[in-house]
Amino acid sequence: MHLARVIGSVVATDKDERLVGVKLLVIQPINSRGEDKGSPIVAADSIGAGYGETIFYARSREGAMPLPQPNACVDAGIIGIIDSIHVPITDEGG
């Protein structure tokens, strides 16, 4: 899964009918230090993520699984809201 921060939302009137009622957020992929990487993407949200929260999302078919309609044509979905990331000073510990 991939780390990202919620930075906005999308309004789309004309869309596939399986997306009706699905909350669509704009998320900015980040690295483990919270720095932006790459371009924002549009992800479905059924977890209840809010602006500014750090989340992790799944791509492809896995991204649609948390939705009420898991066979929606969604290829990125928010899977969880991150409370904290633990990265030790040394990564050789164990």
Place this chain on the structure above:
Amino acid sequence: MHLARVIGSVVATDKDERLVGVKLLVIQPINSRGEDKGSPIVAADSIGAGYGETIFYARSREGAMPLPQPNACVDAGIIGIIDSIHVPITDEGG
């Protein structure tokens, strides 16, 4: 899903028979500020997107789902036309 802008269309006479009747558009992936990123791709369209419109598309199997023939050999499909993107000035708000 990914943001893109419709920039053209494709004519292909010799193609897989499951693509007959499928509208094929050339779309330019963009970031949330509308700036181009990467190279254009060819996407199937069943939503009715037009030149210059901002859309979002799904990749892989999900991209073919909106088509009349969902098992077409399509790996990118337009899923919705974007009316507006809301990105607050600060992404720490709630």
Place this chain on the structure above:
Amino acid sequence: MHLARVIGSVVATDKDERLVGVKLLVIQPINSRGEDKGSPIVAADSIGAGYGETIFYARSREGAMPLPQPNACVDAGIIGIIDSIHVPITDEGG
């Protein structure tokens, strides 16, 4: 789907048996102006593409669908031969 130009072919004697009889072409991904991008890949061809032709191909499972044996272990397949790409001078028209 992705744009590419056919630049060569591959001979492979030792291969998965489901690839016997499958034509394997080397294709160079391009952008909508016909300029190379990234590295060439090996794609299966059942459409009859020839050297120098511009084609579009699908990735993953979708790439194997046009083959006589659609469950072949192929992750890129030529889907159509492009006659022309229409990209207006301004992409705001419509």
Place this chain on the structure above:
Amino acid sequence: MHLARVIGSVVATDKDERLVGVKLLVIQPINSRGEDKGSPIVAADSIGAGYGETIFYARSREGAMPLPQPNACVDAGIIGIIDSIHVPITDEGG
């Protein structure tokens, strides 16, 4: 599969229910010389990997297969812990 080193872990209270009980690690993709490449990702672990260990992981559906619940919405999973990588000085040897 892809090489990575375990660099941390993630705590997420609000998440898809199929992720309850799944250990989520932060892993840093590396090349064959152990050097970092790209950004860390979040991967499920059912092998028992520890901080600092070199592992290989699978993406997409394959990443969820080792989990007790293989249909979890997981798109990256640790598949094995690497004891050693053998790369000869010359790669032309046989």
Place this chain on the structure above:
Amino acid sequence: MHLARVIGSVVATDKDERLVGVKLLVIQPINSRGEDKGSPIVAADSIGAGYGETIFYARSREGAMPLPQPNACVDAGIIGIIDSIHVPITDEGG
């Protein structure tokens, strides 16, 4: 499919049980001129590829298909050993 050269192998004692008995090679992706591109990956091999050989591999589910156990959690597999690549001087011929 993608071109690569076999550059090494991996020993992993702790791994998903479906990988027991599967030969795991380290392969370096290359372009059509044999030059390295990107970072090495770990691929399953059931074709019998050896050090220094040029191969092509499939990603995702397609990569596991040649294995005795096709539902192994493998996302990259060697599909064929390349005898020769034919790339004409001009790619407009044909």
